[in-house]
Amino acid sequence: MTEETDATSQIEAMGRRARTAAAELAYAPAAAKAAALNAAADLVEARESEILAANALDLAYGAEKGLSAAMMDRLKLDAGRIAAIVKGLRDVAAQPDPVGEVIKEWDRPTGLHIRRVRTPIGVIGVIYESRPNVTADAGALCLKSGNAVILRGGSESLNASRAIHACLVGGLRAAGLPEDAIQLVPSRDRALVGAMLRAVGLIDVIIPRGGKGLVGLVQTEARVPVFAHLEGICHVYADGAADLEKARRVVLNAKTRRTGICGAMECLLIDRAFYDRHGAVLVEDLVAAGVEVRAEGALLKVPGTVAAAPDDFGREFLDMICAARIVEGVDGAIEHIRRFGSNHTESILTEDDAAADKFCTRLDSAILMRNASTQFADGGEFGMGAEIGIATGKLHARGPVGAEQLTSFKYLVTGDGTIRA
Amino acid sequence: MTEETDATSQIEAMGRRARTAAAELAYAPAAAKAAALNAAADLVEARESEILAANALDLAYGAEKGLSAAMMDRLKLDAGRIAAIVKGLRDVAAQPDPVGEVIKEWDRPTGLHIRRVRTPIGVIGVIYESRPNVTADAGALCLKSGNAVILRGGSESLNASRAIHACLVGGLRAAGLPEDAIQLVPSRDRALVGAMLRAVGLIDVIIPRGGKGLVGLVQTEARVPVFAHLEGICHVYADGAADLEKARRVVLNAKTRRTGICGAMECLLIDRAFYDRHGAVLVEDLVAAGVEVRAEGALLKVPGTVAAAPDDFGREFLDMICAARIVEGVDGAIEHIRRFGSNHTESILTEDDAAADKFCTRLDSAILMRNASTQFADGGEFGMGAEIGIATGKLHARGPVGAEQLTSFKYLVTGDGTIRA
Numbered sequence: 073m074t075e076e077t078d079a080t081s082q083i084e085a086m087g088r089r090a091r092t093a094a095a096e097l098a099y100a101p102a103a104a105k106a107a108a109l110n111a112a113a114d115l116v117e118a119r120e121s122e123i124l125a126a127n128a129l130d131l132a133y134g135a136e137k138g139l140s141a142a143m144m145d146r147l148k149l150d151a152g153r154i155a156a157i158v159k160g161l162r163d164v165a166a167q168p169d170p171v172g173e174v175i176k177e178w179d180r181p182t183g184l185h186i187r188r189v190r191t192p193i194g195v196i197g198v199i200y201e202s203r204p205n206v207t208a209d210a211g212a213l214c215l216k217s218g219n220a221v222i223l224r225g226g227s228e229s230l231n232a233s234r235a236i237h238a239c240l241v242g243g244l245r246a247a248g249l250p251e252d253a254i255q256l257v258p259s260r261d262r263a264l265v266g267a268m269l270r271a272v273g274l275i276d277v278i279i280p281r282g283g284k285g286l287v288g289l290v291q292t293e294a295r296v297p298v299f300a301h302l303e304g305i306c307h308v309y310a311d312g313a314a315d316l317e318k319a320r321r322v323v324l325n326a327k328t329r330r331t332g333i334c335g336a337m338e339c340l341l342i343d344r345a346f347y348d349r350h351g352a353v354l355v356e357d358l359v360a361a362g363v364e365v366r367a368e369g370a371l372l373k374v375p376g377t378v379a380a381a382p383d384d385f386g387r388e389f390l391d392m393i394c395a396a397r398i399v400e401g402v403d404g405a406i407e408h409i410r411r412f413g414s415n416h417t418e419s420i421l422t423e424d425d426a427a428a429d430k431f432c433t434r435l436d437s438a439i440l441m442r443n444a445s446t447q448f449a450d451g452g453e454f455g456m457g458a459e460i461g462i463a464t465g466k467l468h469a470r471g472p473v474g475a476e477q478l479t480s481f482k483y484l485v486t487g488d489g490t491i492r493a
Numbered sequence: 494m495t496e497e498t499d500a501t502s503q504i505e506a507m508g509r510r511a512r513t514a515a516a517e518l519a520y521a522p523a524a525a526k527a528a529a530l531n532a533a534a535d536l537v538e539a540r541e542s543e544i545l546a547a548n549a550l551d552l553a554y555g556a557e558k559g560l561s562a563a564m565m566d567r568l569k570l571d572a573g574r575i576a577a578i579v580k581g582l583r584d585v586a587a588q589p590d591p592v593g594e595v596i597k598e599w600d601r602p603t604g605l606h607i608r609r610v611r612t613p614i615g616v617i618g619v620i621y622e623s624r625p626n627v628t629a630d631a632g633a634l635c636l637k638s639g640n641a642v643i644l645r646g647g648s649e650s651l652n653a654s655r656a657i658h659a660c661l662v663g664g665l666r667a668a669g670l671p672e673d674a675i676q677l678v679p680s681r682d683r684a685l686v687g688a689m690l691r692a693v694g695l696i697d698v699i700i701p702r703g704g705k706g707l708v709g710l711v712q713t714e715a716r717v718p719v720f721a722h723l724e725g726i727c728h729v730y731a732d733g734a735a736d737l738e739k740a741r742r743v744v745l746n747a748k749t750r751r752t753g754i755c756g757a758m759e760c761l762l763i764d765r766a767f768y769d770r771h772g773a774v775l776v777e778d779l780v781a782a783g784v785e786v787r788a789e790g791a792l793l794k795v796p797g798t799v800a801a802a803p804d805d806f807g808r809e810f811l812d813m814i815c816a817a818r819i820v821e822g823v824d825g826a827i828e829h830i831r832r833f834g835s836n837h838t839e840s841i842l843t844e845d846d847a848a849a850d851k852f853c854t855r856l857d858s859a860i861l862m863r864n865a866s867t868q869f870a871d872g873g874e875f876g877m878g879a880e881i882g883i884a885t886g887k888l889h890a891r892g893p894v895g896a897e898q899l900t901s902f903k904y905l906v907t908g909d910g911t912i913r914a
Contacts, residue, residue, distance in 0.1 A: 095831070099854040172854075180876055184865055191857060193887050276887060297718060297888055318910025325912035410516070432905050433520040433593075436612060444605055444908030453913065454904070455601055466614050466697060466901040467718055468889040480887040483875070484853050487865030489739025491746035492874065 079263035080270070086222055086255050087274025090195040093252035094220035098192050102169035104247045109165035109212055112243030113158045116208065119239060120154050126231035127204065134202070134228040146203045147228055157208045157236070160458060164212040167457040170476045171218040182492070187484045192218030194276040196478065197268045198460070199290060201282035202226030207233040210281070211240045211254045213460050217478035220253045222275065224268060226282075227260035234258070269294040279473070281461050284388075299473060300465040303388040304334030304416040306446040309405040309431070310354055311422035312345025318443055319346075319421040323354045325445040326419065328361050332390050334462055335417055335449030339385060339395040341405045342371070347398055355396055367396040386412035402427045406434050413437060415464045417449040438464055438471040500684035501691070507643055507676050508695025511616040514671035515641035519613050523590035525668045530586035530633055533664030534579045537629065540660060541575050547652035548625065555623065555649040567624045568649055578629045578657070581879060585633040588878040591897045592639040603913070608905045613639030615697040617899065618689045619881070620711060622703035623647030628654040631702070632661045632675045634881050638899035641674045643696065645689060647703075648681035655679070690715040700894070702882050705809070720894060721886040724809040725755030725837040727867040730826040730852070731775055732843035733766025739864055740767075740842040744775045746866040747840065749782050753811050755883055756838055756870030760806060760816040762826045763792070768819055776817055788817040807833035823848045827855050834858060836885045838870040859885055859892040 097105075116123065127149040134147050170190050177187040196219045198210040207225055214221035225233040237256040244251050257264050268275060269290060277297045280290040290298055308326050310319045326337035340354060352374045358365050359376040366380035377396075384395045385408075399405050402420070409418055419441035420431040432440045439449050439462075451459025451472030459472040469477040518526075537544065548570040555568050591611050598608040617640045619631040628646055635642035646654040658677040665672050678685050689696060690711060698718045701711040711719055729747050731740045747758035761775060773795045779786050780797040787801035798817075805816045806829075820826050823841070830839055840862035841852040853861045860870050860883075872880025872893030880893040890898040 095855075098857060178876065180874065182869070182874065184869060184874075186875060191887075194857075315910065321910050321912055322908075329913055434516075436519060436615075436903060439904045439906060441906040442908065444906055444911040445913050447913040448603070448605060448906065448908075448911070453601065453603065453605075454607060455599065466612075470902060471904050481891060482857060483860045483892050485860060485862040485865055485869065487743075487863065487869075489736065489742050490865040490869070491742055492750055492866050492868040 075263050076266070079261060079267040083222075083264060083267035083271050084274060086257070087195065087271050089252040090220040090222055090255060091274060093250035094192065094194050096250050097215070097218050097220060097253050098171070100218065100249055102171070104249055105169065105215055105218070106165040108215060108243040108247035108249050109161050110243070111246040112208075112212075112240045113161035113165070115239035115242045116154065116161065116236065117158050119235065120151065123154060123232060123235040124149060126235040129231045130202070130204070130229050137228065139228060143202065143228075146201070149204060149232060153205060157205050160205075160209055161212050164216050164458050164475070167216060167475060169216065170479050175481060183487060183490050185486045188481050189484055190476075190479045191482050193478060193480045195220045195222065195274060197222045197224070197271070197275040197278045197296065199224045199265060199268065199278060199280050199282075199286065200226065201286060202228035204229045204232035204236055206281060207236045207256065208240065209458060210279075210460055211237070213458055213475050213478060215253060217475040219478055220255075222255050222257065222268065224257040224265060230260055266293065269296060272296055279460055299461075299463045299469045301461040302416070302464040303414045304336070304449070304462065305338050305386055305388050305412065305414040306335060306416055306449070307339045307341055307405070307409050307413060307418040308337045308446060309341040309399070309402070309409075309418065309420050310343060310346045311402060311420055311424060311427050312343040312349070313424035313427060314346055314421040315423055316350055316353070319354060320357055322419065322421055322443065322445050324357050324361060326447055327358060327363055327394050328392070329445070329447045331392055333447070335446045336390065337394060337446050338387065338389055339397070339412070341397055341399045341408055343401055343405070344398055345401065358394060362392055364393045365396050366393065369398060371396050371398060388414075402430050406431065409435055409437075416462060417441065417446045419444055419446050438462065496684050497687070500682060500688040504643075504685060504688035504692050505695060507678070508616065508692050510673040511641040511643055511676060512695060514673035515613065515615050517671050518636070518639050518641060518674050519592070521639065521670055523592070525670055526590065526636055526639070527586040529636060529664040529668035529670050530582050531664070532667040533629075533633075533661045534582035534586070536660035536663045537575065537582065537657065538579050540656065541572065544575060544653060544656040545570060547656040550652045551623070551625070551650050558649065560649060564623065567622070570625055570653055574626060578626050581626075581630055582633050585637050585879050585896070588637060588896060590637065591900050596902060604908060604911050606907045609902050610905055611897075611900045612903050614899060614901045616641045616643065616695060618643045618645070618692070618696040618699045618717065620645045620686060620689065620699060620701050620703075620707065621647065622707060623649035625650045625653035625657055627702060628657045628677065629661065630879060631700075631881055632658070634879055634896050634899060636674060638896040640899055641676075643676050643678065643689065645678040645686060651681055687714065690717060693717055700881055720882075720884050720890045722882040723837070723885040724835045725757070725870070725883065726759050726807055726809050726833065726835040727756060727837055727870070728760045728762055728826070728830050728834060728839040729758045729867060730762040730820070730823070730830075730839070730841050731764060731767045732823060732841055732845060732848050733764040733770070734845035734848060735767055735842040736844055736864075737771055737774070740775060741778055743840065743842055743864065743866050745778050745782060747868055748779060748784055748815050749813070750866070750868045752813055754868070756867045757811065758815065758867050759808065759810055760818070760833070762818055762820045762829055764822055764826070765819050766822065779815060783813055785814045786817050787814065790819060792817050792819060809835075823851050827852065830856055830858075837883060838862065838867045840865055840867050859883065
């Protein structure tokens with residue numbers, strides 16, 4: 073109880089400082105924000121050995137805690153990853169500044185001129201796993217969009233996150249911006265996460281970035297609005313009217329280019345008409361590429377496939393594993409995806425406009441593709457610059473969340489002594 | 494406990510039906526939705542006497558419960574108000590359909606074509622006070638935007654709301670749309686409100702429409718996202734560089750045109766430079782028009798003013814009452830509004846571009862005006878058609894919430910067998 077009270081008052085103090093910084097950031101010149109990010113990049117570059125030394129402490133702590141190999145890999149920094157952080161900061165600095173953009177403007181018969189103008193949201197809380205590079209990515213995107221941010225990284229990454237955060241603060245200082253614009257929760261105390269989730273009025277939105285467990289916890293516990301980033305259970309549907317060569321190319325890429333990203337195909341749906349014409353060639357390709365295909369019915373005749381368990385559908389493998397099933401046309405695909413999908417990204421492979429239209433209007437995933445690989449579900453590939461994740465909720469932000477999606481808007485109305493009749 | 498369980502299962506059943514209807518509505522043709530609304534309008538017109546008879550039962554119930562005169566007035570229907578409901582339904586029918594609109598589209602170097610397309614949100618819950626006309630307004634806007642809706646009106650309006658709801662359902666039936674698209678909570682049981690607020694996964698967003706008490710309850714209790722419609726504590730600031738005649742015209746209109754709407758001015762801020770040049774003429778005008786001006790300092794010298802209590806600043810009077818204070822320039826106005834405002838609508842009266850710019854960039858109300866009356870804070874006046882309220886939150890919807898603001902979006906991505914490198 074005392075611990076919870078302490079955590080609450082600590083987060084409240086950070087939240088009030090963030091709120092004050094946010095009021096100033098909201099009208100900070102674009103050049104100042106870009107200068108802060110470039111100065112931060114210079115500092116990360118200059119302090120590489122210091123950051124790596126901090127990371128070495130984290131790695132020792134992580135090894136002692138018995139982190140899995142995958143988690144240790146995400147925790148680890150090296151010269152290449154530091155260079156990627158530096159490049160990321162400079163890329164965000166170079167992006168157009170979203171704040172102040174006139175989204176829409178129009179005149180009214182009353183003589184009023186109305187503009188809808190992009191503004192920051194205010195204060196953003198980002199809760200992420202032990203990946204120190206997210207400290208830089210998330211801090212940069214929030215600053216670019218004029219928001220103050222409170223960052224809470226995984227406890228194993230605390231030392232490296234602190235070292236990177238110090239570079240961000242140095243950048244703010246160099247550009248004359250408030251240092252409280254980017255704050256890092258300075259402790260491993262888990263009660264502080266709970267306090268962030270309850271900080272209504274101080275934090276405007278929470279962005280969880282991490283696995284299913286973290287996102288689920290945040291969604292259950294948060295009293296502050298959340299930009300949900302759920303699983304990417306992405307489907308590719310090969311329609312009877314698909315072009316065979318395009319279908320083979322896309323399916324292989326969607327599964328195997330990178331298996332650990334949320335846009336990787338997790339389930340292949342084959343139209344019976346496609347199967348009747350071309351057989352199980354798509355499954356054969358996957359098996360040949362080393363994918364474990366968990367299949368049903370006729371598809372199991374392909375040597376190397378294994379029988380799918382019921383829970384293999386609707387499952388995010390993030391590995392060289394894939395579920396596969398034959399469905400009855402685009403209606404069957406839609407029915408399957410509505411039942412098992414996570415509203416992230418699905419792709420239809422077809423030359424038939426009517427089938428594509430049905431797929432795209434009747435499904436409501438954040439991203440629906442035609443004749444393209446689900447691996448394109450990425451802010452960079454969409455031309456949005458860096459992203460903080462792919463939102464699968466329907467409110468405010470959806471799909472890749474970049475700087476623009478971290479903004480709100482207000483209306484500016486100009487009259488000339490105009491009164492309402 | 495049993496009561497709560499019953500309420501939960503009743504709302505869950507309604508929510509599941511709404512979800513099914515929403516999946517169908519999402520791709521319903523614009524013409525069908527418009528036809529449903531026009532057919533509903535015809536039914537309301539044809540059933541006028543039936544609706545008025547139902548309303549008479551409500552009025553008797555309300556009188557027995559001892560409702561205030563203002564509440565009885567909002568509850569009461571008559572021929573004029575029925576005609577307004579009919580016109581409202583036809584107006585929404587005639588508006589452009591937002592669903593499917595391509596908000597933005599662009600090409601990528603990879604050959605992908607990306608479109609951002611407007612979609613419904615899904616299922617909306619509207620909780621409102623005993624104003625039977627809201628049943629028609631809210632039902633119409635949700636249908637227009639392709640959403641299914643669960644309506645829960647104030648208990649005193651249940652009979653008239655049922656009669657109007659029956660017309661809406663008749664319209665849906667006539668147009669071949671699912672009748673579950675517009676559902677009305679069929680009981681006065683308050684536990685059902687709580688169940689709606691907890692219906693995560695079944696209701697996508699709750700819109701409270703009513704006074705401070707209702708909105709506060711919803712914001713505290715809801716686990717479902719809320720489009721907040723808080724108080725309208727609207728400020729008008731007369732800058733030293735204001736044009737006197739424009740200022741007099743706007744201030745009088747902002748306070749007195751209609752005092753009961755959320756865009757009415759509740760506080761007048763006068764720049765000391767304005768006062769030095771023109772004296773207290775704006776306050777004199779308000780007093781002459783019958784407004785009780787609760788003032789401070791030099792403004793109290795105007796005969797008819799009364800001394801402001803501390804809590805008169807930041808107060809929504811919704812009456813012929815107004816707070817007034819002298820401030821030190823635009824900085825003083827900004828400081829006052831940040832402290833006492835509700836982020837709804839504020840107006841600056843000035844001929845000085847720099848002052849206007851400062852006011853508009855440093856304040857973050859949903860609507861900021863220059864030389865215009867705050868009474869224009871209205872979806873109709875913005876050219877948005879009907880509105881369900883003015884949102885004062887920053888996420889998703891802000892300012893007047895019309896059909897367009899009740900939508901989300903998805904990305905449609907087209908390639909030609911395009912794979913990611």
